[in-house]
Amino acid sequence: MKKIRTPQELDALQNSLLQRRDSNKPCVRVCIGTGCRARGSVVVAEAFKNEIKKQNLEIPIDTKQTGCHGFCERGPVVVIGPREIFYQRVKLRDVPEIVSKTLLNGEVVDHLLYVDPTTGQKVLYEHEVPFYEKQRRQILANNGRIDPANILDYIAVGGYQALAKAITTMSCDEIIGTVEKSGLRGLGGAGFPTGRKWRLCHKATGDVKFVIGNGDEGDPGAFSDRSLMEANPHSILEGMIIGAYAIGANQGYLYVRAEYPLALKHLQIAIDQAREYGFLGNNIFSSGFDFDIKINQGGGAFVCGESSALVTSMEGKVGEPRAKYIHTVERGLWNKPTNLNNVKTWASVPLIINNGADWYAKIGTEKSKGTAIFSLVGKVNNTGLVEVPMGTQLKEIIYDIGGGILEGKKFKAVQTGGPSGGCIPEKLLDLSVDFERLTEAGSMMGSGGMIVMDEDTCMVDVARYFLDFLQYESCGKCVPCREGIKRMLEIVTNIAAGRGKKEDLDLLQELAETIKDFSLCGLGKTAPNTVLSTLRYFIEEYEVHVRDKKCPAGICKDLIEYFILEDKCTGCGACLKLCPQQAIDAYGLTHTIDPTKCIRCGICRDACSFEAIIVK
Amino acid sequence: MNGAKVQAEEGSTLLEVARFYGINIPTLCYHDELTPYGACRLCMVEVDDGRRTRLVASCLYPVKEGIKVKTHTERVMKGRKLILELLIARCPNSKTLQDLASKMGLEKVRFKMENKDCILCGLCVRMCAEQMGSGAIGFVGRGQKREVATPFRTASEICRNCGACMYICPVVELQCRGVKSPGELCNSCLVITPQCSEKYDQVMCTLDSCGACVEKEEK
Numbered sequence: 001m002k003k004i005r006t007p008q009e010l011d012a013l014q015n016s017l018l019q020r021r022d023s024n025k026p027c028v029r030v031c032i033g034t035g036c037r038a039r040g041s042v043v044v045a046e047a048f049k050n051e052i053k054k055q056n057l058e059i060p061i062d063t064k065q066t067g068c069h070g071f072c073e074r075g076p077v078v079v080i081g082p083r084e085i086f087y088q089r090v091k092l093r094d095v096p097e098i099v100s101k102t103l104l105n106g107e108v109v110d111h112l113l114y115v116d117p118t119t120g121q122k123v124l125y126e127h128e129v130p131f132y133e134k135q136r137r138q139i140l141a142n143n144g145r146i147d148p149a150n151i152l153d154y155i156a157v158g159g160y161q162a163l164a165k166a167i168t169t170m171s172c173d174e175i176i177g178t179v180e181k182s183g184l185r186g187l188g189g190a191g192f193p194t195g196r197k198w199r200l201c202h203k204a205t206g207d208v209k210f211v212i213g214n215g216d217e218g219d220p221g222a223f224s225d226r227s228l229m230e231a232n233p234h235s236i237l238e239g240m241i242i243g244a245y246a247i248g249a250n251q252g253y254l255y256v257r258a259e260y261p262l263a264l265k266h267l268q269i270a271i272d273q274a275r276e277y278g279f280l281g282n283n284i285f286s287s288g289f290d291f292d293i294k295i296n297q298g299g300g301a302f303v304c305g306e307s308s309a310l311v312t313s314m315e316g317k318v319g320e321p322r323a324k325y326i327h328t329v330e331r332g333l334w335n336k337p338t339n340l341n342n343v344k345t346w347a348s349v350p351l352i353i354n355n356g357a358d359w360y361a362k363i364g365t366e367k368s369k370g371t372a373i374f375s376l377v378g379k380v381n382n383t384g385l386v387e388v389p390m391g392t393q394l395k396e397i398i399y400d401i402g403g404g405i406l407e408g409k410k411f412k413a414v415q416t417g418g419p420s421g422g423c424i425p426e427k428l429l430d431l432s433v434d435f436e437r438l439t440e441a442g443s444m445m446g447s448g449g450m451i452v453m454d455e456d457t458c459m460v461d462v463a464r465y466f467l468d469f470l471q472y473e474s475c476g477k478c479v480p481c482r483e484g485i486k487r488m489l490e491i492v493t494n495i496a497a498g499r500g501k502k503e504d505l506d507l508l509q510e511l512a513e514t515i516k517d518f519s520l521c522g523l524g525k526t527a528p529n530t531v532l533s534t535l536r537y538f539i540e541e542y543e544v545h546v547r548d549k550k551c552p553a554g555i556c557k558d559l560i561e562y563f564i565l566e567d568k569c570t571g572c573g574a575c576l577k578l579c580p581q582q583a584i585d586a587y588g589l590t591h592t593i594d595p596t597k598c599i600r601c602g603i604c605r606d607a608c609s610f611e612a613i614i615v616k
Numbered sequence: 617m618n619g620a621k622v623q624a625e626e627g628s629t630l631l632e633v634a635r636f637y638g639i640n641i642p643t644l645c646y647h648d649e650l651t652p653y654g655a656c657r658l659c660m661v662e663v664d665d666g667r668r669t670r671l672v673a674s675c676l677y678p679v680k681e682g683i684k685v686k687t688h689t690e691r692v693m694k695g696r697k698l699i700l701e702l703l704i705a706r707c708p709n710s711k712t713l714q715d716l717a718s719k720m721g722l723e724k725v726r727f728k729m730e731n732k733d734c735i736l737c738g739l740c741v742r743m744c745a746e747q748m749g750s751g752a753i754g755f756v757g758r759g760q761k762r763e764v765a766t767p768f769r770t771a772s773e774i775c776r777n778c779g780a781c782m783y784i785c786p787v788v789e790l791q792c793r794g795v796k797s798p799g800e801l802c803n804s805c806l807v808i809t810p811q812c813s814e815k816y817d818q819v820m821c822t823l824d825s826c827g828a829c830v831e832k833e834e835k
Contacts, residue, residue: 301758318755323654323676476736476762478655480695483702486760487727507726514698517671517691518657 003278005286007164010155017156026061026103027081028052030090031144033068033230034262035223035384040092041076047095048078052103061103064153067231067266069144070385071131074114079126079144086126087112117381117403130382134400136363136371137387139347143231148266151273154234160279162350166242167285170353175246176202179349181357183369188214188305188342189420189446190522191368191435197339201329202247204337209249212333212340213240213293214310215256215263218302219418220469222449224373225343227385229256229263232347233270237293239346241279242353244291247339252291254343255310257298267295302419302473306521307332307340309475320475321521342447344373364390368434372445374416378452379406386450388433395429398452409454413537417446419466419473420526422533423459442533444526458555459538460545464492466530474523481524484515488531496556500546509535554615557600561616566590568612575604575613617685618818630674630685631659641687642696642716644703644786645737646675650746653738658696658716662686671695688819693720701725704801706732710787717801725799733788736762740781748780 004010030036030045048063069077074088080102087098090112101107113122114129123129137143146153154160166175180195201209213236217225229236240252256264271293274280282290296314303309304319311333313319332338348370352360364370368390374397376386381403388397394414398404405411413423416433422443424431431437435445453462467489476482488511491504512528512535519525535542544550551559564575564584571589583597584604593604593613605613617634624633629652634641644656652675659674664684671692674685686692700717705727707713713735738755741764745751752775756765766772782788812820 303758323673325672325677472759474759476757476759479657479699479702479735482736482759482762483706487702487705490728503726510698514695518660518695518699520654520657520673 003276003281004160005278005283007161007168007285010160010164014155014158014161017152021156024082025059028061028063028098028103029066029079029081029144030063031067031069031075031077032065033072033227035068035072036075036077037262039075041090043092044076044078044090044095047092048099051095051099055099055104064147065149066144066146067148068227068385069126070135070137070140070227070387071129071382072384073382074384077144083124084126085124086114086129088114130403131384131386131401134392134396135387136389138351138371139228139235139344139373140231140385140387142235143227143385146232148231148233149269151234151270151277154232158354159234159350160238160277162353163238163241163279164285166353167245167287167289172202172246172248175242175353178357179246179352182352182360183357183364183367184345184348184352184360185368185370185435186342187344187348187373187448189417189444191445194341194345197329197341198243198247200327201337201339204330206337208251208334208336209247210333210336210338211240211244211247211249211252212310212314212338213252213254213343213346214305214307214340215254215260215267215343216298216305216310217257217260217447218305218473219420219447219449221377221451222375222418222447224375224385224448226260226263228343228347229260230266233263233267234274235347235350236267236343237270237274237280239349240293241284241291242349243339243341243346245284245287245289247337249339250290250292252293253314253333254293254295255298255304255314256295258300259298264295264297271295301475302469303475303521303523306523308521310340311338318475320477321523323520365432365434367436372433372448374448374450376402376450376452378414378450379409379454379457380404380452381406390434391432393429394424394431394433397433397450398429402452405452405454409456411452412455412457413453413459413462415443415451415453415462415530416449417444417526417529418449419469420444420522420529421446421449422529423453423462423537424533425537442536443529456553456555458496458551458553459534459541460492460496460551461553461555463531463534464489464496467492467527470523470527474527475521478518478520478524480515480518481520481527484511484519485524485527487511488515488528492531495542495545496551497558498545498549498556500542500549502546504546505535505539505542560600561595562593562598562600562602562604563614563616564591564593565612565614568610570610570612572609574607574609578603578607618687618820624679626679628679630661630663630672630677630679633679634661634674634685634687639687641674642719643675644712644716644735645739647739647743647784650739650742652676653742656735656737657699660692660695662689662692686818688813689817690813693813696720697722702727703735705799706730707735707787709733710735712786714801723801725801727799729799734764735787736764737786738764739784739786740764743780743784748776748778750774750776750778753781 028048032041045065052061076090078087078090101109115122176198184194185191215225215229280292298304301319304313306321309319309321328338361369371387372390374386377383386401413425415423438445471485471489474481491508512532515528554560569590576584581597583594584591642658645653654673654676660671661674663672697720704713705725741754744753752772
């Protein structure tokens with residue numbers, strides 16, 4: 001394989017690829033990202049290959065395995081080019097029908113189309129699906145279009161052009177200046193201005209510097225980094241090479257959690273292929289610049305997503321954060337200047353170089369430029385990966401893109417920013433999503449998790465869940481985080497169990513404020529956010545738990561009772577058979593639940609077809 | 617620092633400067649012969665660097681030209697008191713902790729009491745590694761499972777039984793017998809709340825408060 005040494009050679013390759021690929025030829029794109037994979041998309045992809053081979057066509061139809069399309073709720077997702085017909089929930093048995101009808105005859109398989117729940121209409125094309133219509137997919141643009149294991153796909157859509165432009169026509173100062181001007185802020189959670197970070201690292205003294213891509217993504221419920229790494233790994237590499245050139249680093253690392261095997265696999269394939277083509281290695285684009293990337297796997301600790309703990313973990317030590325009064329950009333990995341950015345931030349760089357700083361700065365709000373990526377999950381109809389301009393209103397994301405609350409229930413709260421974030425209530429649904437507004441509301445952007453909650457969610461239980469997670473993941477070095485979170489969890493657990501006292505709420509507030517002020521690292525400093533935000537917006541719910549020993553949402557097991565309605569019970573016995581505690585007795589026609597035996601598992605309620613079982 | 621102009625060599629920390637000038641910032645995980653660790657968080661102070669005011673660990677924060685430091689504001693003292701409360705809930709029988717707590721006005725612990733004998737300050741670990749040149753013990757486990765132990769919890773081949781770890785421990789050496797009932801502190805040490813702290817949002821004495829200004833409350 002001849003390495004690409006000049007921009008002209010890259011252009012030539014791209015042109016030849018575009019010429020060779022007939023854009024009018026039908027092409028089947030099957031998503032093999034982890035979400036669709038879990039629903040069996042890999043066998044679907046194989047079936048397509050086999051079925052098409054069976055047809056013995058003169059020019060066989062292209063099949064492509066792509067990364068995550070984003071609409072994970074509807075997986076397995078299959079898109080038929082060139083018309084971009086969107087098939088959802090495709091099963092193995094649907095494959096022959098798609099091949100014979102759509103691929104060979106251009107007919108649509110109706111029952112696989114997406115049906116818009118508000119209009120009842122079937123939607124034919126991917127870009128018309130309401131989930132995608134309101135999004136602005138630029139970082140995620142090529143997810144679902146290219147085969148992540150084939151660098152030629154990436155080059156065909158303009159890959160590595162930004163690198164060619166930056167490395168052959170721009171100075172380091174110009175590149176950093178462009179990123180500064182664009183207003184790009186770190187998409188890992190804290191939102192630090194990326195250009196400023198690069199500038200500081202560039203200025204730092206030292207002849208050995210490093211760049212790191214953070215792909216640890218520890219937040220429960222967040223999968224944007226994973227999807228990007230699986231679907232378009234080259235976009236991250238390209239950004240890192242450009243950044244390394246501008247800062248003056250010759251070695252880069254990708255720190256990826258070990259729980260993401262597909263992302264690790266695709267990133268390694270991408271690195272190997274980039275080396276083959278000369279985008280990594282010596283004398284990149286004949287500039288004299290040498291750079292290579294190595295992958296480091298995480299060991300399963302949430303705290304190692306924090307930049308100083310990550311660096312310590314890479315040095316082979318225990319992943320514990322350190323005070324950052326001397327920044328990582330001055331003394332980081334092996335005490336050398338190190339620039340660490342989230343993988344989504346790196347992937348934004350080629351877009352900015354290609355389209356210009358002004359283009360990027362026009363999107364978003366005054367202080368938060370560009371787009372934000374959210375993992376929209378929870379009690380919404382459309383769960384998946386959403387990319388919208390900063391400043392989009394929460395209600396647009398949840399209702400227009402998310403399709404509203406599941407089963408028509410009532411919205412209660414949305415949790416953003418993962419365990420470090422907070423809960424936002426209904427009265428703030430108009431909130432424009434950006435770094436500042438979310439922090440003002442008591443939450444934060446974080447790494448983009450967005451968990452939607454409905455009327456059946458107990459906010460005390462939510463606080464307890466996240467405190468439990470953070471207690472488990474705390475490194476334990478500093479007192480406020482290690483001891484403080486433990487005590488907050490004790491209090492909230494007591495409240496949820498009906499042992500709450502009046503003073504508890506004040507003590508909770510006091511603890512939360514001190515932990516926020518005195519903790520050593522971001523984990524501790526943001527740990528109280530869920531408690532603080534639920535106390536701020538849902539104080540009545542806490543008070544009902546403490547004062548009345550009741551859980552209005554019907555979740556806290558010690559405060560609820562399962563009860564069979566006499567007038568609805570038909571005596572069918574479905575619940576009795578399934579109860580794991582044999583807590584249901586039949587008295588004549590109707591049944592009753594023995595509260596002393598009942599463990600509130602809810603199996604009986606799910607089994608009842610007459611809605612005769614309620615939670616009090 | 618605390619309104620007075622101070623000077624220091626570049627590379628020194630705020631804590632070193634404070635101690636030089638006689639300002640007593642409480643610490644537990646700090647020793648001037650060992651590398652600072654920044655884990656107990658008692659030494660936090662308020663720093664105004666011209667752009668914003670924030671809390672930093674004075675044992676680690678390097679001096680910078682022009683910054684304004686306050687070591688005993690209401691916010692800082694409130695936090696120190698809560699940290700001590702958390703620590704006493706963990707290790708109630710330590711005289712060092714009880715003395716520190718009394719000085720800050722802590723009278724009752726509002727958390728469920730435990731009875732551990734280690735606050736995970738790391739002084740023993742650093743003492744063994746840095747001063748005794750052994751490194752026989754270290755931190756093991758994350759979060760709630762964190763403890764000081766030998767590798768794989770096996771008997772150490774490099775421990776010389778020098779006792780330096782026990783000597784340096786701020787918590788275990790002196791056991792307090794004054795605990796009356798779980799959660800109640802005996803407070804036999806003087807409780808000091810100088811009036812100047814309220815008026816100036818800062819304790820104004822540069823020396824360790826002698827308490828001359830304090831009006832003793834009837835217990």
